[in-house]
Structures are given as C-alpha cells and as structure tokens.
Amino acid sequence: MDTDEELGADELDDENTDYVTFDMAGERYAFPMHRVQEIIRMPAVVKVPLGPPSLEGLANLRGRVLPVVNLRGCCSMEQAPHDETTRVIVVDGGVPLGFVVDRVASVISIDPQALEPAESVQSTVRSDVLVGVIKSDDGDMTTVLHVDNLIGSQFSRLSERGSRDTAATARVPGESDGDAESDDTLELVSFAVEGQEYALPIEQVQEIVQAPESVSHVPNAGSRVLGVIDLRGRLLPVVSMRRVFGLPVTPLAPQNRIVVVSIDGGVVGVVMDTVREVLRVPHQLVAPLPNVVEGEGRKSEVESVCRLEDGKRLVSVLSVNRMFDSPEVRNEIADYRDENEEMAVERDRSEADDGRGDEELFVVFRLDDEEYAVDVDTVQEIIRVPEALIRVPKSFDFVEGLVNLRGTVLPVVDLRTRLGLGRTERDERQRIVVLIIGGVRTGFIVDSVAEVARVGRNVLEPAPELSAEQARVVSRVANLPDQQRMLLLVQVDQLLAAEQADQAAELCEAIVDEALVGV
Structure with a gap:
C-alpha cells in the first residue's frame, strides 16, 4: 500500500496540471482531473444504516452501486441543503465514490509552479486532506484536496479495499479484475464446531441450509453419516462434523446449519454447530499446517490456518477431500447417492430445483x-x-x-x-x-x-x-x-x-x- 507521501507525490505530479474546481461554504477547492471520472447532478439515494455520518447513501449509476458522500461532512463544515447547483463529483478511489459539493466551477490548467505544496503550511494547519494551494495572479487561492486521504478518513474499509484492488492490478499487468482479486485473497465460509472456528473455501460450498428438526437414520449407517434429509426433492446424505472430529454428537438445534459440499461428482451435507460469516483473507495471512501437527497414518482435515486480528483469531481451513479421505466414508456416501440417483433424475425431469432457478x-x-x-x-x-x-x-x-x-x-x-x-x-x-x-x-x-x-x-x-x-x-x-x-x-x-x-x-x-x- 502506498504511503501518504507517495500518494501526495502522485497528486502533485508535474504531468497532472489539470484540476476540477468546485465551491463549498463560499471557498474554492479542487480535485486533480485525473482522479475525476464524471460529474453528475444529485441523484436519489438509498440511506444505509451503520455507515459513517458523512455518507448520504447509495445511488444507482448506470447499473452500478455508487456510495455518495457529503464533502462538507468529511471536512467538518456546517451542512447546507441541496439545490439546483449541487453536484456529485465521482472520483476513482479504487472503487467509484461520489462527493457532494455545493457547485462545480470549472476545469483549469495551471503552471506547476503556481501550486504551493502542503508541506509549507502543514505544521500549522495540520490537515492530512490538504495537497496544496493554487495561487492566482489576482490573489485568489484554490485549495487542492487529497482524494485518498478524504476517503480513508471516513471510509477506512473502502480505502483499504481500493488499495488492495490497485495493488493487485499493479502486481500482474493485464490481468482481469476478477483474477486479480481471487489471486490476492482467499474467500472462505467460516463456521464453529465445539466453540472452535473453522472454514471451507467458498468454491467448495454449494449452499448452506438450516438443519431440519430430525434426520432420517439409515440402518447400518457408518460412524460419520447421520442419515439423509430431503433437499428440494433429492435425498442428501448428511455427515456430522462433530463425528469427523471425534467429538460427541449433540441433538440438532435451530442454530445448526448444513453446509452442502461437492465430493466425487455428488453432494454431501455437513452439519455444523453454527455458520458465522464469509471471510476474504489476504493470502499472506494464510499459512499451511505444520507437518508436526499431522496425525500418523493420515493427513489432518486442516490444510492451512488463517491468522486474523493480529493473530488473536485463528481460523483453521479444512479440505473437503481430506474430510472424506476414508474409503469407508466415501463408500457409505456413494451408497446413498446410488440408491437415490433414479429419483433425482426423475425429479430433474419434472421440475428444476424449487422453482427458483437463478x-x-x-x-x-x-x-x-x-x-x-x-x-x-x-x-x-x-x-x-x-x-x-x-x-x-x-x-x-x-x-x-x-x-x-x-x-x-x-x-x-x-x-x-x-x-x-x-x-x-x-x-x-x-x-x-x-x-x-x-x-x-x-x-x-x-x-x-x-x-x-x-x-x-x-x-x-x-x-x-x-x-x-x-x-x-x-x-x-x-x-x-x-x-x-x-x-x-x-x-x-x-x-x-x-x-x-x-x-x-x-x-x-x-x-x-x-x-x-x-x-
């Protein structure tokens, strides 16, 4: 991630001499032109709870969700009602973000020598959102604001996400956005078993459903297989994660969830105590499980560990293949699948899933x-x-x-x-x-x-x-x-x-x- 000094240097690049100027509370300010994507009228916004005070809401910008921020609020200025001159300046902050301003004045080109860097006044004004001041021949001054620091001061998570996206793009030139994000982070579904937190890669999870009041037990079922449940017309084999870990099995409760995963072309439901959240973890925070922890004769179900919250929170990442590496368990699951294959095919012919489709x-x-x-x-x-x-x-x-x-x-x-x-x-x-x-x-x-x-x-x-x-x-x-x-x-x-x-x-x-x- 760039430091503030590096970001400030970028804002002051000699090649970036064009600025969009605007007014707030009777004063003139500017953003570097290369950071401005477009300027729009004040749109209708949807209010979002639990956001920063300066957030106006979310707007629809040609099919994209655009966070809209009150720039007066970001700069601790007295609020003013919107009117016909109110505009939203959409900037590139890693993700698009709109700043509400009183009025857009013009686009100007300046001599780089006309920009007084912030360092000359920083010790006195102590403002990290100030890049510099543009001096004009008639004595007027235009304050250039620091786009990234404005975003970071109010929306640290949005700023961090933008920085991660920018870093990912810079790391592999020409790579698509989707590939860059997937290479940079590991997406996981986390859950708890006996008070411990575990996770599965999100691509291995088909869906998550609430556990029913009971599971239909099958005679001579294996040690890990609880039985079967009906999942939209299909019989789904259900495995207890507690049994996988050698823990006592507790009765099904409302908070229990069944995580449906793929195995050998079929699907299996795994009962978890609770499902917590979807995690996006940078790869540098994920480490493989030390060999010394592996059990003798077989690999552990855990293939890596995520170190979150400065190491105070450890999440063990499981491998579906390792969870079912026992031939006996795979055979048991295959038996349930074979017994119900004809019924599943017939169900597919009659209707698609629960009618929801996509x-x-x-x-x-x-x-x-x-x-x-x-x-x-x-x-x-x-x-x-x-x-x-x-x-x-x-x-x-x-x-x-x-x-x-x-x-x-x-x-x-x-x-x-x-x-x-x-x-x-x-x-x-x-x-x-x-x-x-x-x-x-x-x-x-x-x-x-x-x-x-x-x-x-x-x-x-x-x-x-x-x-x-x-x-x-x-x-x-x-x-x-x-x-x-x-x-x-x-x-x-x-x-x-x-x-x-x-x-x-x-x-x-x-x-x-x-x-x-x-x-």
Missing part, C-alpha cells in the same frame, strides 16, 4: 423510506406488534421487551434502533419479523412488511464496505434500476452480536424459571 426469495420490509430484505428461509413468521411488551431492565437500548408467543417467551428488538435510525411511534402497519439468531427465536420490529420478492442472482452484488459494522450487517444489495429500487440485504446472523444473543437467551430462561417457580 433467483433468490427475500422477505422485504421497510424502515423509514428504505427497503430492506432478509432471506425467506430465515424468517419463522411475521406477527403484529402487541399492545404491551414486558420491559427488561438493564438491557440493550434496542431491546423493546419480551412477548408471550403461544407459550414461548420471545425477545423483541426495535430494528430501527439497532441500525441507528432512531425510534418512532407505534402504528398499525408495524410488524414483528421472527428470526432465529444464535439458537434463540428473536422478533424484530419493522415499520411494515412489503412483500416476498423473487430477485435474480445477477442483480445481487456486495454492498460497499463503508464501515466494519455496516459491512457485517448489510452484506449485499439488490440493484433493480428498472424498478427504480435498491434492496439492502440484511445478514441475519449479524443482527445480534454473540453476547447480545446470549443475553436474549438468558432473559428468556429467567422468565421461564420465574413462571415455573410461581407454579
């Missing part, structure tokens, strides 16, 4: 004027908000209370408050969307539930990583320019942190215990 189903709801969505498979039910909730003292600010849902204690969270949007008065349109998080059924109050939407996978894309928490909670967006809509896709497992989910479980248990004592 689409995903989402429950769409509203908060303020924006539309959010969660995967339909994560939603247990949708209920009305009761007139009264049982208040819980010394709880999180966003916990509204508890409600009795058909004999089950249900913690209820105000999703607006959780996402930093502020509370609102209760009304008839509000609903509670019931989800399972960390094994606990939790209700989330939303302004209204709109629909169950069928969205093509081709319009789904990663959300810009504008802050660490936003990147975890709002992981993707569905960009629907034809409908003039943008859906913010919420990662359900990230709505409550682990300690928050634990507290919700403890609250429910305490209420149940009190009820039993009363009886």
